[in-house]
Amino acid sequence: MTLYQVLLLTVLTAPDLPRHYQRDETSVGPLYSWGWTEERRAELKTTIPAAVQRVAARLGKRTRQPFTTVLTPDGGEFRKAIKRFTHGYVVDDQVVGVALPGARLLVVRGGIPPGFNSFTETLQHEIAHLVLHEGRLETLPRWFDEGAAMWASGHRPRKDDDAHMSLLARAGGLYSLQALADEFPSGHRGRTSAYLQSFLLVSFLEEQVGASGLATLVERLTTDNFAELLAEITPYATAEFEKRFADWVATRYSLGWSLLGFINLWTVAALLALVAIARSLLRRRRLLRKMEQEERDEEELT
Numbered sequence: 001m002t003l004y005q006v007l008l009l010t011v012l013t014a015p016d017l018p019r020h021y022q023r024d025e026t027s028v029g030p031l032y033s034w035g036w037t038e039e040r041r042a043e044l045k046t047t048i049p050a051a052v053q054r055v056a057a058r059l060g061k062r063t064r065q066p067f068t069t070v071l072t073p074d075g076g077e078f079r080k081a082i083k084r085f086t087h088g089y090v091v092d093d094q095v096v097g098v099a100l101p102g103a104r105l106l107v108v109r110g111g112i113p114p115g116f117n118s119f120t121e122t123l124q125h126e127i128a129h130l131v132l133h134e135g136r137l138e139t140l141p142r143w144f145d146e147g148a149a150m151w152a153s154g155h156r157p158r159k160d161d162d163a164h165m166s167l168l169a170r171a172g173g174l175y176s177l178q179a180l181a182d183e184f185p186s187g188h189r190g191r192t193s194a195y196l197q198s199f200l201l202v203s204f205l206e207e208q209v210g211a212s213g214l215a216t217l218v219e220r221l222t223t224d225n226f227a228e229l230l231a232e233i234t235p236y237a238t239a240e241f242e243k244r245f246a247d248w249v250a251t252r253y254s255l256g257w258s259l260l261g262f263i264n265l266w267t268v269a270a271l272l273a274l275v276a277i278a279r280s281l282l283r284r285r286r287l288l289r290k291m292e293q294e295e296r297d298e299e300e301l302t
Contacts, residue, residue, distance in 0.1 A: 181223055
């Protein structure tokens with residue numbers, strides 16, 4: 001069983017938490033926290049319900065079932081909590097929030113260092129998973145689950161990410177829908193591309209079928225019936241849809257801009273370093289040639 005399946009299927013009667021956690025009540029369910037200030041807890045009592053309303057409205061779905069939120073103080077306690085709730089599964093150090101729809105549980109870490117996703121986007125992303133799975137008996141395709149959560153959270157890809165996906169589309173390097181249906185690739189690069197492609201897939205779907213069509217997918221989509229629903233709400237078969245999607249991704253950026261998207265401080269520094277090395281080698285070769293010529297001249301004189 002994959003970690004994704006565990007997150008969907010984990011069921012708890014009540015979260016097993018150390019006594020350090022404080023309990024508050026929100027309009028969408030209990031909130032447990034450890035190491036969070038009283039002011040921050042008070043703020044979250046309104047922030048979390050507002051995020052639920054915002055995400056549910058964007059996805060075109062009503063939500064009625066309460067859920068439990070657990071705010072951990074730091075990364076170490078966050079990973080311990082996930083391991084405890086899922087009976088042994090370990091999440092990567094980079095993960096800052098996890099939703100367990102089967103348990104109606106949201107776990108978010110505190111002490112997020114600079115450079116990680118914003119707390120607000122993480123909160124909305126994980127809440128979106130709870131909204132998407134509420135009342136569902138069957139699983140969603142993984143690409144739709146993650147892509148819709150990113151889309152509903154208001155995610156905005158960076159320009160270099162968009163450029164990367166555009167180049168992949170031009171090179172025929174996008175994943176098929178079937179490849180992303182059950183689990184994402186292992187490895188940071190493959191997983192990152194899978195998440196970005198999933199976000200773009202949902203963005204493209206929303207552009208093609210509108211809010212009502214996307215709401216239909218949110219309500220009725222399962223891992224096995226995407227082809228049927230696609231034919232119902234669009235004139236495309238799956239293969240045609242994937243082709244049009246790849247064309248759409250490829251043309252979001254021109255080839256020139258796609259290549260420029262990879263140029264940043266580090267690539268410029270690397271290029272300058274290569275130029276410096278090349279110039280040093282040329283100077284060394286010239287010096288050696290000059291020394292050899294001087295030696296030959298001296299031999300001729302003697």
